[in-house]
Amino acid sequence: AQKITQTQPGMFVQEKEAVTLDCTYDTSDQSYGLFWYKQPSSGEMIFLIYQGSYDEQNATEGRYSLNFQKARKSANLVISASQLGDSAMYFCAMREGFFTGGGNKLTFGTGTQLKVEL
């Protein structure tokens, strides 16, 4: 089974509108972390937001928020007031097992290509 599933290969949104990028995950660990990264066409991976499995509140960072639904194992990224510069590939990633010695690598999904239009 895929550890991280991103079902939207591509998304379009109009400038100034909000958009939700979907991410579901699969783990049997109780302690894990969920990350979202942005990868522009230039290639660098830019950290956006983090949600820990024990965090009771949804994470927010500026225009980014994470809709964390633990029972559904989903961690959707919401971008509010989209800007042209938000056009990029977005990756959801998970870190698990960090209390059992295996918890350092990130497991990434296949990504969602977001295009912001005028």
Add this chain to the structure above:
Amino acid sequence: GAGVSQSPRYKVAKRGQDVALRCDPISGHVSLFWYQQALGQGPEFLTYFQNEAQLDKSGLPSDRFFAERPEGSVSTLKIQRTQQEDSAVYLCASSYRDGRSSYNEQFFGPGTRLTVL
């Protein structure tokens, strides 16, 4: 301050050639990671260092891949006898904390795009 740097940014190799990819992590960062990103895919974990110790190399695809971080700072990923399927972007990331932190944000370098002809 300076971020993670990688060199070269682009490398073209003939099949069978050996290559060495360099990563300079952020100064003081304990953890260093290598990932391989094939075209149109998400990055996939290769190996992890905590200081100079290679604690996880479970993602290295074959014994042609070798990584080192001898002094706990700069790291080199070496690929021997390159094959066409090795063509990918190789990303290096570093983080301040060691593996016991739940947060442990990883800062990525710009990557090295390897093309094997």
